[in-house]
Amino acid sequence: MSSVAKKTAGTGAPETGSSSQATAERIPAAQRRELILEAATGVFAERGYAGSTTDRVAKAAGISQPYVVRMFGTKETLFLEALDRAQGKLLRAFRDVIAAYDAGELAEELQHLDPAAGSGRPGQLKQLMAIAYADLVADRGILMMLMQAFVAGHEPAIGARAREGFLDIYRLVRDEAGLSPETVRDFLAQGMLMNTLIGIRLPEVYEQDPTAEELLECTLRSKLPMVLKASKAQRRAG
């Protein structure tokens, strides 16, 4: 039992093509880790912590379930790492906007802002960050991952991390963008509304329901077309 039928029977082609390969391509653990976290983010975002299985994450990542468990130890640890990753991406997106604004690199974007919402640095940054947030909304993974953590507060470890993460975001917007607490509150509130509209999949009924249309247009504004497009793409993907 050697030297014959080493990997796949029949053709010598490695099975990197489509789904359900017998054995995944060998790649370094660090890269595999990131692939699993990416897959886990999508799965957890869609189905929540309790509703997700390590096997579904494994299938989404193209590997076997035991490998997922061995690499992260427990499902909870996997969730927490995916959560940290998502929070990090959100913080980075906000910091990038602030840095670009302060470097004067957003002259073009400033033309499209609403002057009524404030023409100083805080007012403009608030609008620019809202746009950055809507860009992330289109993804559906990052922000719904956070949202799922916010409603999983009964799991002690997840609740604690979610609290810390939310307060981190609050402080970033308040201190680095320089918004007043009330303005930060309104900014976060708009974000939570966007999350909710995405969570209930309102874009999917945009064309059939005038009320949904009005609420989406009023909330997402210029970012609506992009979100609708992403919604359709993700429905095709399943």
Place this chain on the structure above:
Amino acid sequence: MSSVAKKTAGTGAPETGSSSQATAERIPAAQRRELILEAATGVFAERGYAGSTTDRVAKAAGISQPYVVRMFGTKETLFLEALDRAQGKLLRAFRDVIAAYDAGELAEELQHLDPAAGSGRPGQLKQLMAIAYADLVADRGILMMLMQAFVAGHEPAIGARAREGFLDIYRLVRDEAGLSPETVRDFLAQGMLMNTLIGIRLPEVYEQDPTAEELLECTLRSKLPMVLKASKAQRRAG
């Protein structure tokens, strides 16, 4: 095997006292139904759809698990009925505020409103409804039940019901309170933020974290003491 040891051995006292009775008190199905829905609301609010078990609901209602399943057919049906009930309570709370306002019964409450937020009917109603919402937040059951439905959109039946419910609330606030779409949006956004702060249990770290303190005060305003009190009470209850 008759006439002796009919219900409980030993004392003839019926076991209506505390928890874990062998057989629950017999009450009409309609009343039992409401008790189960009340219990289910608390359980689903806390742990979400996937994270809740029919057995936990049964224990919270003081009856056996098979009875829960037989009365509602499936866990999904139970969730949908609890969701309808929660939505109904929210809609009724808003309608009550509007009716009381239009009947001139809220003269005392009007004294405490912020004149800067609008002194016409829409502006005053928006503030009064926000207060009514915060009253519900203190409960933690009703609103988190809705929130859990909002993030369970991947379950087709739940997602559809959640969409309809959200749009019902939107239309109510827009048409019956007479707010503009933008004002309704801001109103709903504040509500979603409150839900989120409750979801991550921010009131539980109010005293230990100055940032949490600032955000909670800024969001809940006059209703903060009540929410903090409710938070402590629910922590004691577990």
Place this chain on the structure above:
DNA sequence: GCTTGTTGTAATCGAATGATTACTTAAAAG
């Protein structure tokens, strides 16, 4: 070639869970 560590899977196990079946027992009907 031989060894060794890394990447990966198949098989399986125990606990949890939604649902079903069959059975009690209190109360209403006659």
Place this chain on the structure above:
DNA sequence: CTTTTAAGTAATCATTCGATTACAACAAGC
């Protein structure tokens, strides 16, 4: 008192799921 109906449970079943164990195969060092 007897019968019937409604309220409720114990026992159990088939799945599902997170985790564990044991093993296979590829690559690098020697």
